[in-house]
Amino acid sequence: MIIAVTRLKEKAGKDESLCKKYGHDCRTVSPMEARIYTEKVLEFAEKANKNEFDCIFFTSALPAEAIGPLLKRWPRVVAIGPQTAKTLQGFGISCEILPNFYSRDFVPFLGDWIYGKKIGLPRADVLNPALISAIEDNGGIAMETPIYALEPSNKELLLTECDAILFTSANSFTYSIWDKKSDIIPVAIGDITAQRMIEAGVKPKVVGDGSLEGTLKALNDYIAGRQ
Known part of the structure; x- marks a missing residue:
């Protein structure tokens, strides 16, 4: 299959090699663009280098890519996933x-x-009150720094010859412009994305575990079940 993966170009990473591992070709399609807040990146890195955080939680590869080279020291670090x-x-x-x-x-x-x-939470400029509340309700101190904005590209996705479209986040689905009545297989990377799709009238054929690899495994199970 040819799978269109909705990613920021900066976050495509190992998508192509991972798709090949599971027997598919990959095409990155970008329904949104990232605008980096350079001053905020420098501000966050300076705080980390001054030991102002006990833990840093990287919720995607983009803040890791922006901040990682600037860190001279770091506390406990948690990544949301393997990429x-x-x-x-x-x-x-x-x-x-x-x-x-x-x-x-x-x-x-x-x-x-x-x-x-x-x-320390270097994140997209998108509210996540559930995360902040969970940290504070359990006695932690949330130090959130928006370091980039996600802006819709407002361009129709190039899906010619693609057999499936894999939405990697709820916002990537919301910002996507595509023919929802086409025969392309809609795939959600996880249940939060799937819920957003269902609310918009698009039922995903496949729902992953939140990771690209887990989603590709689920897609292959779906394909095998159709044969």
Whole structure:
């Protein structure tokens, strides 16, 4: 299959090689663009280098790519998933990876350790009140820094010859312009994205576990079930 993966170009990373691993070709389609807040990136890195955080939670590869090269020292570091972890490890930054690939798993992952700890959150300029509330409700101190904006490209996705479209986030679905009545297989990377799709009248044929690899496994199971 040819799979269109909705990604920021900056976050495509290992998508192509991972798709090939599962027998598919990959095409990156970008329904949105990232605008980096350079001053905020420098501000966050300076705080980290001054040991102002007890933990940093990287919720995607883009902030890891922007901030990683600037870090001279770091506290406990948690990556939301394997691609984010690979980006950090590429800069020599050791990190832990959430067992599941959702920000809602961050606080349970830290457990009682979080109490009284300052948690650095370099994120997209998109509200995530559930994450902030979870940190604060468990005694942590959320130190959120928006370091980039996600802006819709307002361009129709190039899906010619693609057999499936894999939405990697709820916003990537919302910002996508495409023919929803086509025969292309709609795929959600996880349940949050799937819920957004269903609310908009698009039922995903495949729902992954929050990671690209897990979603590709689920897609192959779906394909095998049709044969």
